[in-house]
Amino acid sequence: MKTWPMKCGHSTIAHSLRTHSAFIVLSSMICPVTSIDADNPAVPQTAPDSTPEKSEAKLDARIETKFDIFGSLPQQIDAFVMGRGMPKFRGKQLRTWVYSKVVNDPELMTDFSKRDRDEIANSIDLSPGTTTVRQDSSDGTIKILTQFKRPVGVEPAITETVMIPDEDRRTACVSSQVGCPVGCKFCASGLLGLKGNLSAGEIVYQIFALNQILAQQQEKITNIVFMGMGEPLANYSSVMKAIRILHDRQCFDLGARRITISTVGVPARIRDLADEELPVNLALSLHAPNEALRRELIPWANHFALEEILQSCRDYFDRSGREITLEYILLHNVNDRPSHARQLVEVCKTIRANVNLIRYNEVEQLPFQRPRSEDVLKFQSILRDAGINAHVRKSRGRDIAAACGQLRRRTQEGKQLEGNQLTKEAAVDATARRTLEVIQ
Secondary structure (H helix, E strand, O other), X not given: OOOOOOOOOOOOOOOOOOOOOOEEOOOOOOOOOOOOOOOOOOOOOOOOOOOHHHHHHHHHOOOOOOEEHHHOOHHHHHHXXXXXXXXXXXXXXXXXXXXXXOOOOHHHOOOOOHHHHHHHHHHEEOXXXXXXXXXXXXXXXXXXXXXXXXXXXXXOEXXXXXXXXXXXXXXXXXXXXXXXXXXXOOOOHHHHOEEXXXXXXXXXXXXXXXXXXXXXXXXXXXXXEEOOXXXXXXXXXXXXXHHHHHHOOOOOOOOHHHEEEEEOOOHHHHHXXXXXXXXXXXXXXXXXXXXXXXXXXXXXXXXXXXXXXXXXXXXXXXXXXXXXXXXXXXXXXXXOOHHHHHHHHHHHOOOOEEEXXXXXXXXXXXXXXXXXXXXXXXXHHHHHHOOOEEOEOOOOOHHHOOOOOXXXXXXXXXXXXXXXXXXXXXXXXHHHHHHHHHHO
């Protein structure tokens, strides 16, 4: 069984947990989708245009062989600096500069000698990504596109990260993959297909990049949700290592209960997560109250039965004591009818869960519409009348295309002629099939 130091006492990330109630939140950017695990040899990495074996070799390659500090735990950093002829305490100093002072320019690390600063610059990758686009919303939400290094000839890895302010919280919505293979019918992330997994360091770097922005106001990220591009549990080992780094007192020092993993539902990985004995929050992207509608909206639901997913969530609660959050995107005249609300009540009776309802943000070229306010209130009242604590979360960043995948897609398509939509959908379907083969 895997273990690591746990830090309790932190506040829960995006929602309060109640013992017997379901809590429903409507948001505008949650659409995780299932993909693949880059670091697990049993689940090789897959790209839309390659076999798993070729894809793993191609996408895991890096331009430089420098030390990946953002993907390393404290003991690994200490071992590296000692291997470069520096005393062990230099590792702690380096972490202080990077994680506490949010500095990644060796020339500013004034307690290092000139020789050591040169060594750090030449041997450690302190800038694995570059922010290529930044958008600021009128409500304080910030969205950035980050391009990560890839070898020549390999398509650049571009991901989205969002900072959501809410009173004294600064929540980072991070990506775990570049695109997605599932192609959820209402989500922009899957329109360009899956391009690959992010490494642990690339996941962690997204937090660092936001902290650099927030440092200008003497603020920093307080909470993290894996609700951006990709399926976190399908890139399991990279995501879990990133969480360990984010949680470590010598790194970002974020409490586990300030971290939420959102999944479309990978039962085996949910059970693995329970074995980690780390009290992170688990959110299940439900989006439909019955199997038939869920399979229509989420193609991959054809391969993971809803009851099997729910049972793995029950197992997670039994092992961790942490209630599950059920996420539910409301789509006008698709899943927002009173009959759907009554069916959702029945699902809630079978599991100790909070439920997050999500008010849909429209995506260009997709037929789905945002629900009407009166329909949202009616849906909420049915749930509340049944004893479920239903909350409508405020939509954030609507003026900057904050829904998952929109900014990346617009940027990508602005640089090239838009391909035939049928060809894109065929690529997504082919990727999903290959991905399912290696996960199952």
